[in-house]
Amino acid sequence: MPHWGKIARRSFLIGATAVAGGVAFGVWQYRRDLPNPLEPGEDEVALNPWVIIDQKGVTLIAARAEMGQGVYTTLPALLAEELDVAWDQIRVIHGPAAQAYYNAGLMSHALPTTDYDRTAWQEMMVEAMSILPKMIGLQVTGGSTSTLDAYDKLRQAGATAREVLKQAAAQRLGVAAGALETRDGRVIAPGGVELSYQDLAEDAARITPPRNLELRPAAQWKYLGRAMPRLDMLDKVTGAAQFGIDVRLPGMMFATVRMNPHLGGAMNGFDASAALAMPGVERVIDLGNGIAVVATNTWLAMRAAEAVEIDWGAAPYPATSAAMLDVIRAALDDPPNSTLRDDGDIASATSPDDTVIEAQYSVPWLAHATMEPMSAAAHHTGERLEIWTGSQAPGFAEEAAAKAVGLDPEQVRCHVTYLGGGFGRRGESDFVVLAARIAAALQGTPVQVTWSREEDMRHDFYRPAAVARMKGILRDGRAVGLDGQVAAPSVTRQSMARMTGNPPPGPDKGHVEGMFNQPYAIPNYRVRGHLADLDVPIGFWRSVGNSFNGFFMESFIDEMAIAAGRDPLAFRLELAEAEHAPSAGVLRAVAEMSGWDAPRAPGTAMGVAMTHSFHTPTAVVIEVALRDGAIALTRAWMACDVGTALDPAIIEAQMVGGLVYGLSAAMMEEISFENGAVVQGNFTDYDALRQHQMPTVAVRILETSGHIGGVGEPGTPPAAPALANAVFAMTGQRIRDLPLNTHLRFVG
Amino acid sequence: MVRQVTVNGSRHEIDLPDDVPLLWVLRDALGLTGTKYGCGVAACGACTVHIDGQAVRSCQVALADVWGPVTTIEGLGQPGALHALQQAWIDHQVAQCGYCQSGQIMQAADLLAVNPVPSDAEIDAAMAGNLCRCGTYPRIRAAVHAAARAVQEG
Ligand code: FES
Ligand code: FES
Numbered sequence: 001m002p003h004w005g006k007i008a009r010r011s012f013l014i015g016a017t018a019v020a021g022g023v024a025f026g027v028w029q030y031r032r033d034l035p036n037p038l039e040p041g042e043d044e045v046a047l048n049p050w051v052i053i054d055q056k057g058v059t060l061i062a063a064r065a066e067m068g069q070g071v072y073t074t075l076p077a078l079l080a081e082e083l084d085v086a087w088d089q090i091r092v093i094h095g096p097a098a099q100a101y102y103n104a105g106l107m108s109h110a111l112p113t114t115d116y117d118r119t120a121w122q123e124m125m126v127e128a129m130s131i132l133p134k135m136i137g138l139q140v141t142g143g144s145t146s147t148l149d150a151y152d153k154l155r156q157a158g159a160t161a162r163e164v165l166k167q168a169a170a171q172r173l174g175v176a177a178g179a180l181e182t183r184d185g186r187v188i189a190p191g192g193v194e195l196s197y198q199d200l201a202e203d204a205a206r207i208t209p210p211r212n213l214e215l216r217p218a219a220q221w222k223y224l225g226r227a228m229p230r231l232d233m234l235d236k237v238t239g240a241a242q243f244g245i246d247v248r249l250p251g252m253m254f255a256t257v258r259m260n261p262h263l264g265g266a267m268n269g270f271d272a273s274a275a276l277a278m279p280g281v282e283r284v285i286d287l288g289n290g291i292a293v294v295a296t297n298t299w300l301a302m303r304a305a306e307a308v309e310i311d312w313g314a315a316p317y318p319a320t321s322a323a324m325l326d327v328i329r330a331a332l333d334d335p336p337n338s339t340l341r342d343d344g345d346i347a348s349a350t351s352p353d354d355t356v357i358e359a360q361y362s363v364p365w366l367a368h369a370t371m372e373p374m375s376a377a378a379h380h381t382g383e384r385l386e387i388w389t390g391s392q393a394p395g396f397a398e399e400a401a402a403k404a405v406g407l408d409p410e411q412v413r414c415h416v417t418y419l420g421g422g423f424g425r426r427g428e429s430d431f432v433v434l435a436a437r438i439a440a441a442l443q444g445t446p447v448q449v450t451w452s453r454e455e456d457m458r459h460d461f462y463r464p465a466a467v468a469r470m471k472g473i474l475r476d477g478r479a480v481g482l483d484g485q486v487a488a489p490s491v492t493r494q495s496m497a498r499m500t501g502n503p504p505p506g507p508d509k510g511h512v513e514g515m516f517n518q519p520y521a522i523p524n525y526r527v528r529g530h531l532a533d534l535d536v537p538i539g540f541w542r543s544v545g546n547s548f549n550g551f552f553m554e555s556f557i558d559e560m561a562i563a564a565g566r567d568p569l570a571f572r573l574e575l576a577e578a579e580h581a582p583s584a585g586v587l588r589a590v591a592e593m594s595g596w597d598a599p600r601a602p603g604t605a606m607g608v609a610m611t612h613s614f615h616t617p618t619a620v621v622i623e624v625a626l627r628d629g630a631i632a633l634t635r636a637w638m639a640c641d642v643g644t645a646l647d648p649a650i651i652e653a654q655m656v657g658g659l660v661y662g663l664s665a666a667m668m669e670e671i672s673f674e675n676g677a678v679v680q681g682n683f684t685d686y687d688a689l690r691q692h693q694m695p696t697v698a699v700r701i702l703e704t705s706g707h708i709g710g711v712g713e714p715g716t717p718p719a720a721p722a723l724a725n726a727v728f729a730m731t732g733q734r735i736r737d738l739p740l741n742t743h744l745r746f747v748g
Numbered sequence: 749m750v751r752q753v754t755v756n757g758s759r760h761e762i763d764l765p766d767d768v769p770l771l772w773v774l775r776d777a778l779g780l781t782g783t784k785y786g787c788g789v790a791a792c793g794a795c796t797v798h799i800d801g802q803a804v805r806s807c808q809v810a811l812a813d814v815w816g817p818v819t820t821i822e823g824l825g826q827p828g829a830l831h832a833l834q835q836a837w838i839d840h841q842v843a844q845c846g847y848c849q850s851g852q853i854m855q856a857a858d859l860l861a862v863n864p865v866p867s868d869a870e871i872d873a874a875m876a877g878n879l880c881r882c883g884t885y886p887r888i889r890a891a892v893h894a895a896a897r898a899v900q901e902g
Pocket of ligand 2 (some may be wrong): 371420421843844845846847848849879880881882883884
């Protein structure tokens with residue numbers, strides 16, 4: 001059922017424990033489901049430390065899935081708001097450094113075990129794949145229903161630490177804690193006596209922390225809600241930022257891989273003699289379903305890899321995308337995997353005078369095409385394997401690498417570098433595993449493994465192709481019925497099978513999100529999901545199921561509005577107002593920003609779309625113009641309701657980035673298969689929106705929803721339908737199959 | 749054969765085959781990894797550097813063909829002595845993942861060198877070859893304008 005209402009927060013307890021020279025504060029995590037979670041037994045909980053105050057000062061421990069720039073800005077800001085230390089004085093550690101503070105119990109808790117229900121697992125995967133961990137780390141899928149809310153957790157930890165430090169000072173000074181204040185990392189007593197937090201840290205470890213402290217209201221915030229300078233910027237404009245592809249170690253060799261383009265197929269044999277005779281080539285390594293070339297230079301390795309003669313085995317799926325689409329279309333007639341919304345009674349909703357419309361849609365396979373191709377550096381010394389890479393899921397990567405080379409996970413360490421774009425691709429571990437295997441073959445010699453762009457594009461975990469069959473019932477200008485069916489291979493099932501060996505049973509929510517859970521009051525509203533069985537590697541792609549369902553749903557809502565003779569924005573607004581005020585709010589905002597109700601500028605047209613995803617309703621209006629028979633995107637307006645805007649500048653950037661990602665796919669991206677292999681190989685045939693095609697964009701951030709919403713993904717789903725709807729308004733052509741440039745020409 | 753190249757004011761002897769692209773000379777032989785590999789076919793601009801002050805795609809220039817001194821992002825400006833564009837990039841918080849940004853900045857530097865006050869359309873035309881998968885285009889445009897102003901105002 002719809003779930004855009006209030007999100008219940010699970011209660012959690014902030015605890016404290018002594019560490020060398022100080023005290024750690026954090027959240028108690030339950031090791032298993034407890035009969036009474038508020039009174040767990042001694043060995044049933046583990047402290048997940050967030051804050052350590054010791055002789056070095058204040059250190060923030062960032063969770064492993066939350067790596068990246070936001071770790072250095074927003075997370076300290078959250079803590080600083082309550083702890084009364086300057087945010088830039090807080091030391092942040094994460095990744096391997098933080099691992100020291102994690103106990104084994106906690107790690108196993110973070111792994112896919114049966115205590116996680118499928119939904120929690122999905123949420124976790126979405127979080128791991130999200131573009132945001134590298135951008136902000138916090139406002140990702142922020143208001144996640146299934147996990148403790150980091151936003152409250154860190155502020156609670158800060159408040160708890162502050163009060164405990166005050167009590168420690170009160171005891172030492174013999175005054176009441178209520179008489180003390182905190183400022184700039186010190187406790188201040190009446191009369192001007194000051195004690196630093198460091199000084200009090202060891203005493204603080206002996207004090208039982210208070211529970212459920214009142215947090216400071218937003219009006220008192222000093223850091224949150226403002227655009228904070230991102231500390232990674234300097235490195236990124238001087239070329240100093242080190243990405244996975246940039247790791248250089250003494251004595252390093254450079255390698256590349258060439259894996260079977262028939263994805264999942266075997267390698268029957270190869271002849272490397274020509275490659276081995278090429279300059280700089282040191283070795284050709286048999287990887288079972290492909291080869292690696294090791295050389296003194298990446299380019300020499302790439303060129304030699306092309307020269308290896310390889311006899312590839314066939315792929316376990318149909319040879320062409322056309323044949324695959326037939327399989328997906330046929331799934332629409334299979335019994336549904338899910339009917340996650342079934343309001344009213346769609347089967348008997350139609351009256352004789354109603355207008356009934358039907359339409360079918362399709363979207364193609366998509367690659368992630370991160371700007372940095374897959375890459376990882378690795379060094380295998382026999383007992384240890386060190387890896388440097390931009391992983392969105394380093395814990396999984398370590399596990400997978402360890403298994404691949406026969407080490408224990410404790411012997412493997414994955415250092416997370418900057419990521420040259422993730423979008424979900426770097427949540428997979430395939431590129432890390434290959435680097436680990438090559439390093440194992442070169443034992444003792446560090447190696448940088450860089451994929452060519454072609455290898456990257458042809459060996460992705462693709463956004464699946466998907467189709468929809470939609471039916472709408474209209475009466476007196478209003479929507480009385482919507483019946484949607486979606487068919488595609490299941491990302492959730494395949495990803496989970498890949499990581500745990502077991503595809504989850506039951507309804508796949510991710511498959512239909514963006515269609516079943518939209519905030520529209522349509523009395524008869526049914527959505528069914530159908531799973532197509534295809535063995536093409538697929539994975540999480542920015543906004544996941546919303547990326548296709550947003551297009552299907554919001555294109556069809558537009559068709560319903562037109563069929564009802566209504567203005568598309570007013571039609572949506574009426575449906576949203578009755579169901580979810582924040583969603584209505586973002587529609588009203590883009591109407592106002594774009595001047596939707598005013599006459600259009602001559603020669604232009606506008607389209608609108610709204611998708612509620614990751615707890616953030618986001619509306620987009622796009623204006624297009626015709627230039628010499630080609631469509632130009634001139635202006636765009638976006639409004640999102642994130643509940644609480646932690647950093648407006650980051651939110652704005654993420655919204656625009658999400659829009660560009662969605663527009664690029666809608667306009668021109670398609671992965672197709674011929675002879676069992678992906679056709680496209682580079683930006684020459686899989687391009688993206690460029691500067692000269694970019695509309696101006698205005699973003700408005702609303703804060704009414706009552707919970708923290710995600711920002712990295714919600715900008716993507718409404719992009720394609722808003723543009724397709726604008727194209728319809730401009731040309732009268734309703735395009736139901738993406739990409740749009742197979743039907744029309746864009747200025748380019 | 750061993751060839752000499754001058755990069756950011758320093759001379760280097762490079763012992764690599766003549767056809768190795770400058771990009772891979774910089775990245776793998778000289779460890780100047782600020783210049784990025786994105787496509788290898790002149791389609792993304794991530795590898796943009798200057799030769800003799802002119803923006804080129806270093807993935808397309810063979811070692812033997814390097815016709816003048818090379819400037820990379822590391823040589824354009826450093827902390828404490830940033831190029832106006834680098835400062836504008838920071839002021840406008842342009843980068844997201846950051847991977848494309850060395851190339852964007854080197855391309856923009858070439859633009860400002862020949863056209864100190866470019867219009868939106870001129871920025872679009874000059875920057876069309878530089879992809880950004882993170883979609884930082886609006887901030888790039890704003891930062892180029894800001895840098896142009898800063899240089900004009902001295
Ligand atoms: S790597 Fe040279 S243009 Fe893309
Ligand atoms: S900032 Fe990521 S590709 Fe441009």
